[in-house]
Amino acid sequence: MRVLIVEDEAKMAGLIRHGLEREGMAVDVTGNGEDALWKAEAVDYDAILLDLMLPGIDGLEVCRRLREAGVWSPILMLTARDAVRDRVAGLDRGADDYLTKPFSYAELLARLRALVRRGRPERPAELQVGSLRLDPATRQTWRDGKEIELSAKEFALLEIFMRQPGQILSRFQLLEHAWDYEYENRSNIVDSYVRFLREKIDRPFGIESIETVRGAGYRLREDGGQ
Ligand code: CA
Numbered sequence: 001m002r003v004l005i006v007e008d009e010a011k012m013a014g015l016i017r018h019g020l021e022r023e024g025m026a027v028d029v030t031g032n033g034e035d036a037l038w039k040a041e042a043v044d045y046d047a048i049l050l051d052l053m054l055p056g057i058d059g060l061e062v063c064r065r066l067r068e069a070g071v072w073s074p075i076l077m078l079t080a081r082d083a084v085r086d087r088v089a090g091l092d093r094g095a096d097d098y099l100t101k102p103f104s105y106a107e108l109l110a111r112l113r114a115l116v117r118r119g120r121p122e123r124p125a126e127l128q129v130g131s132l133r134l135d136p137a138t139r140q141t142w143r144d145g146k147e148i149e150l151s152a153k154e155f156a157l158l159e160i161f162m163r164q165p166g167q168i169l170s171r172f173q174l175l176e177h178a179w180d181y182e183y184e185n186r187s188n189i190v191d192s193y194v195r196f197l198r199e200k201i202d203r204p205f206g207i208e209s210i211e212t213v214r215g216a217g218y219r220l221r222e223d224g225g226q
């Protein structure tokens with residue numbers, strides 16, 4: 001297991017490094033964001049420990065740029081206690097977990113192990129299918145860079161489609177993921193909302209991205225309808 005520690009406080013970085021090395025991990029350390037970006041793109045780290053307060057490019061920006069560059073190593077952020085806004089921003093930019101300083105070493109290890117178990121699947125903070133883009137954190141949607149206003153339910157439905165482009169989704173699956181039990185057995189509500197969605201994300205652009213698959217359900221074309 002190879003871990004990258006990004007921490008500008010040399011003493012803290014050294015302590016963590018020695019601890020992880022005692023567990024048999026290979027550990028690289030850097031104290032600045034630019035170097036972290038370079039290292040993390042060059043090596044497939046099993047985990048990255050990323051302090052948010054760094055000189056120059058800060059941890060949030062490092063996180064955002066790594067995900068943008070297609071680096072999916074699990075990221076554990078280190079933040080100051082009470083910095084709720086930092087933690088939210090970090091998670092929304094693609095970090096996987098956080099630990100507030102001061103932390104217990106046993107917890108650091110447990111969180112690292114849990115992250116490594118999950119592997120490195122792609123998990124972009126923003127979803128993109130063709131010219132459709134959706135940001136689950138800000139709840140914004142764009143087609144060709146033009147923002148589209150969606151209701152909460154329309155947004156929820158589109159998010160399900162965009163997480164599984166090219167897949168046929170049955171009315172039941174869509175209902176199960178976007179509606180609660182109150183709407184059980186009302187599959188026509190799905191048809192209504194698919195219609196609303198088409199009116200907003202497709203029709204104004206002369207596109208048909210959500211296909212009706214007879215007898216099976218609906219499918220968002222993998223190319224987003226280009
Ligand atoms: Ca720091």
